[in-house]
Amino acid sequence: MISFIIILFFLGYLLITLEHPLRLDKAVSALLMATIMWALMAYGFNQGWFSIINSHGEVFNILQGDPTLQRDGFNNNLMHHFSKISEILFFLIGAMTIVEIIDLHRGFALIKKRITTTNKKKLLWIIGGLAFVLSAIIDNLTTTIILVTLLRKLVPKRDYRVWFAAMIVIAANAGGAWSPIGDVTTTMLWINNKVTTPGLIEYVIIPSLISFVLPFVIGSRLKAFKGQTVLKKAVADPESERLLSSKTMLNVGLGAFVFVPLFKAITGLPPYIGILFSLGMVWLVSEYVKPIKNITKVQKYQYSTSKALSKIEFSSILFFLGILLAVAGLESLVFGSINGEMAGTLLYASNSLSNAIPSMDVVIILLGVLSSVIDNVPLVAASIAMYDFPLDSSIWHFIAYSSGTGGSMLVIGSAAGVAAMGMEKIDFMWYLKNIAPLALIGFLSGAISFILIEYLFL
DSSP: OHHHHHHHHHHHHHHHHTHHHHTOOHHHHHHHHHHHHHHHHHHHHHTTSOOEEOTTOOEEOTTSSOHHHHHHHHHHHHHHHHHHHHHHHHHHHHHHHHHHHHHHTTTHHHHHHHOOOOBHHHHHHHHHHHHHHHHHHSOHHHHHHHHHHHHHHHOOOHHHHHHHHHHHHHHHHHHHTTSTTSSHHHHHHHHTTSOOHHHHHHHHHHHHHHHHHHHHHHHTTSGGGSSBOOHHHHHHSGGGSOOTTHHHHHHHHHHHHHHHHHHHHHHOOOHHHHHHHHHHHHHHHHHHOOSSTTOOHHHHHTTSHHHHHHTSOHHHHHHHHHHHHHHHHHHHBEEEEETTEEEEHHHHHHHHHHHHOOOHHHHHHHHHHHTTTSOHHHHHHHHHHHOOOOTTOHHHHHHHHHHHHGGGGSTTSSHHHHHHHHHHTOOHHHHHHHTHHHHHHHHHHHHHHHHHHHHHHO
C-alpha cells in the first residue's frame, strides 16, 4: 500500500507535466492526486497497515492504544498540514488581489512608462534586475506576480512574453535565496534560528548573483531576445494610460508588500496575517480614491476590489493546494526508522541520501535538484529536523541557496514558477527544453562558487 501511494504521487506529477498534450488542467491532476492519496492513507491507517507521524514526531497506529484517539491523531495531523498550506494559499490570494487592484487602477503603467527601451536584450536585463532586487525585498512569489503582470503591458505578443516570464522565475528565485523574507524556505531557516540576516546575505548573495547573471548572459544571446519589441501598440492601448488614482494605488500597493515583513517583525504573527492586513488597507484606500472625475456606480465597480477578486486565477490556487497536500501526505506516511525512531517518507529518503553520500556539499546540491521536483518546503523542514549544525553554519547557508535556486530547473519546482505557469500558461515541456538548461547552469555555477568561497574564506 505504501509503495502504491508513492507511485500514485509520481503518476500525478507525470499527469501534471503532460497537461497540454492531454488537454487536462493541472489543477485536476493535482487535486485528484492529493485527495486519492489521503483517502488511501486513511483506509490503510484504519486497517492498521501502516503508521502516521505528525510534525512533532508523534506516531499514530490504529492497532496501538485507543482506536478513537489514534483516529483523532490522524485527523489532527491532516488539519495541521491543511492549516499550514492554507497560510501559503491565503498569502497567495492576498498578494494576487493587491496586484490586481494596482493593475485595475493602472498603477503599473507608471513603471512601464519609465521603461522606454524597445531592445529585447536590454528589456530582459531590466526586468531580470528588478526581479532579483524586488524578490529580496518582498518575496519571489509576489515579485513574479507583479512583473509578469507588468510584462503584459510591455510585451503584447505572448510568444515572446513567455520567454521573459520564464527568465523572471530564475531571477526571482535567485534573489529570494539571499534574503530571510525572499523565500518560504529562507524564512523557515530564519525563524528556526538556523541563519541570521547578515550571515545569509554575506554568504549567499554572491552565489545567488551568479545563478542569476550567468543564465541571463547566455539567454540574452538566444533568438527570442534579439531585435526590438513592439512597445508602441501597448502605449496606444487606452488601458495603459494612467488614472487619477494610478500613483496612489501603486505606492499604497507596493508599500503594503514592503510592510508585510515589518508587520511580522513587530507582531511575531505569520506572514499571511500581514498580507491580509495589507490587503485590507489597500482595499480601504481603493474604496475612497477616485480613478476618474465624476465616477458613476457602474464605473466604480470596474476599479473595485470585487472586480480584482474576479480576475484571480483560482485554478492556480487549487493546483498549489493539491501539490502541497500531496507532499504533506508523503511527509506524514511512515516509511521506515532512523536510529530506532520512525520517520516519514521524505525524512527517511533524505536520511538515506545522507548515508549513501558522505559529502554534505553533494547532498545539498542533490537537495537543490530534488527541490525542482518536490516542493522545497518539506525538504528544508526535513533538513531542519535531521541536522543540528550551529547558527549561521555554512551548511544552512548552502541549504538556503540550493533549495531556493534549485526550484528554477522545473517550472513546477517553485512558487514563482507555479505562479508564472498559471498566469502565462507556460507549457511544462517547453520550459524543460528551453529554460531548464539555463537554470541548471546557473544553479551549478552558483553552487560551485559557494563551495569555493567556503573552502577559501571560511
